[in-house]
Amino acid sequence: MAFSLIPLVILSQPLAIAEVSAVAADPAAAPPSAQQDAEPQGQVEDAPEGLNQTANPDPEPLDRDIIDGRERPGFNSPLPDEIEQENEGAIRAPPPQAFSPDQVPIPDRWRLIEGLGIIEEDIFDPYNQNTYKGDRPINPAKVPWLPITGNDWFFVANLISDTVYEPRTFPIPVGIQTTEDPDRLDVFGNDFSTVLSQTFIAGFALLKGSTAYKPPSVEYRLTFAYNVNYVDVPERRVLFVEPSRESHRLDHFLGVQEAFVDYHFSQYDNDRFDFISVRAGIQPFQADFRGFLFNDQQLGVRLFGNRDNNRLQFNLAAFWRLEKDTNSGLNSVVQSPRDDLVFIANLYRQDFLIPALTSQITLAYNRNREADDIEIDDNGFPVRPALIGDLRGREYDVFYIGYNADGRIGRINITASAYWALGEDRNNTFTGEPADINAQFGAVELSYDRDWMRFRLSGLYQSGDSDPYDNEETGFDAIFENPVFAGADTSYWIRQTIPFAGGGRVISVNSRNGILNNLRSSKEQGQSNFNNPGLWLIGVGADFDLTPEFRISANANHLWFEDTTTLENLRIEGTIPEEIGYDLSASAIWRPKATQNIVFRLSGAALVAGDGFKDLFDNLGNQDAFYSVLANVTLTY
Secondary structure, eight states: OOOOOOOOTTSOOOSSSOOOOOOOSSGGGSOHHHHHHHSOOOOOTTOOTTSSOOOOSSOOOOOOOOOTTOOOSSOOOOOOOOOOOOOTTOOOOOOGGGSOTTOOOOSSHHHHHHHHTSOOOOTTOSSSOOTTBTSSOOOGGGOTTSOOOSSOEEEEEEEEEEEEEEEEEOOOBOOSSOOSSTTOOSSBOOOEEEEEEEEEEEEEEEEESOTTTSOOSEEEEEEEEEEEEEEEOSSTTSSOSSTTSOSEEEEEEEEEEEEEEEEEEEOOOSTTOOOEEEEEEEEEEESSTTOSSBEEEEEEEEEEEEETTTTEEEEEEEEEOOOBOTTTOOBOTTSOOOSEEEEEEEEEETTOSSTTEEEEEEEEEEEEEOTTOOEEOTTSOEEESOBSTTOOOOEEEEEEEEEEEEEEETTEEEEEEEEEEEEEESSOTTTSSOEEEEEEEEEEEEEEEETTEEEEEEEEEEOOOSOTTSSEEOOOOOSBOOOOOTTGGGSHHHHSOOBOTTTSBTOEEEOTTOOOEEEESOTTTSOOOOSSOOEEEEEEEEEEEEETTEEEEEEEEEEEOSOOHHHHHHHTOSOOOSEEEEEEEEEEEEOTTSSSSEEEEEEEEEEEEOHHHHHHOOOTTOOSEEEEEEEEEEEEO
16 A cells, blocks of 8 residues: 655646746846847947946837737737837946955845845754745855856755645455454454555755846756655454554655756757756656656656747657655665566647647557566565466556646636557456457546636546457546646545455555546555446536635545446446545644645545445445545655
């Protein structure tokens, strides 16, 4: 059982993978028209050199044209009449020769502030200027051991404490060999369990470049995460494969979540800072806007950049997937990487297909060659191959073709994703024969903002497999999902893992922090599975920003299996209803300083079981509703 981490501020926010360009404040980097305005327009005759130099009373007219393809926001009324100002007798700044050699210019604005005594640096102050969080450049004289020169190197340190307390209920199967209590002889036992997880994250970056005005030219970044987790469940053989082990567990792990070098080798070939960059090492990557297909920190190489005034952005990436720790979900660099490669190419275009809409085309290829691998997780359970079907090893080639959109149509905000998975599975888990993969996925969220309120409508479709014994697998599955959709991890169905007891050993209907019904052994260590029941979801939600510090959100989702044929064959049942039930959740977020440095979060969720869920699962008290509470405190430096 793995635990999620909040999106790290130390990681490139995942949020789409593209770097936003900025406009330089330096006149040398300004558009040609601005440079012309900055040039001297004339001199007063007989004036000493560098003094009494006046501006031309007839400057060039202001360029009032709008950039092609852009519009001014709001009501497009005619611009007001141009205001002309004559400032006869004004003088330009004297040239350097006019200054006394005893006067030494300040090299940058940071040392000017320090010299005036306006700000006294404090290493423990995360709000005011601080060298350790990248607010001012490193002084090379103070760190002669660093191989840096110049005054444009910055150091950034990020420290995060993420505390999670999570009591919950979910269907828990009774151990086959032994039970926690002698009177528990049914298939399902007590459903209450508790999780306590503490994660400390430390990230460090060394950057070259005046980052307030343009992207850095070189970046070195290293991020560690240390997790301690405690889980207590009421039944044996849930946490450990040995029935003699206790039904609670204390575990810890240190993972490397980032370790990369980023180099801009195409340095701002126009005045809008368009660039091309390459990044190599363990790095975060999100294939689409909401993290449906691939959202992870993995070992890889990525070529990315932008063009056309940042209206066109692109990514070319290749990843060699690392093994992950079973109980924390963090990267394990002490194990050999998996024989699982991911190649992704995507292209973003702003104002396409319509203005105010960013369109993205994604092509991805997942090459898995783990048919001969046997992987046992840290708790003793087999995860590759999964203990389902014929129990043989699997390998596959899957191509994903996707379109994603994010933006607005008038007052309606829209986010949409659609994927088509094509390929070949070398070993169908039901037949043992090769099978073609042909599966689809679609999701859309519409929202409407009214002052401090946002109202949302969500819909999702995951195709299921209607005949697991034919030579075609039609159940959609992602590579590594981590979606921000329909309530995200506030949702019961997204947050909790439902064990598929009675149909497969160590198999779950869904994955923790995942929305797809994929019958995997593990999202972190298992393989994609295209023999699955799929999903239908329709949901509504709302966000209320009551104050800048306090937000309340609520979500209600109705879920169904898209096709229950796979479940019926695994359970050897004639008919299983499709309704999963209603997923109801609410959350409150409080930021006492109106920043992300201190965040308190409390959420509660309930799954009111439908006929299909009640047919598959039960509990000791025969309750039809399952609950979860998530209490989270995040402290960031």
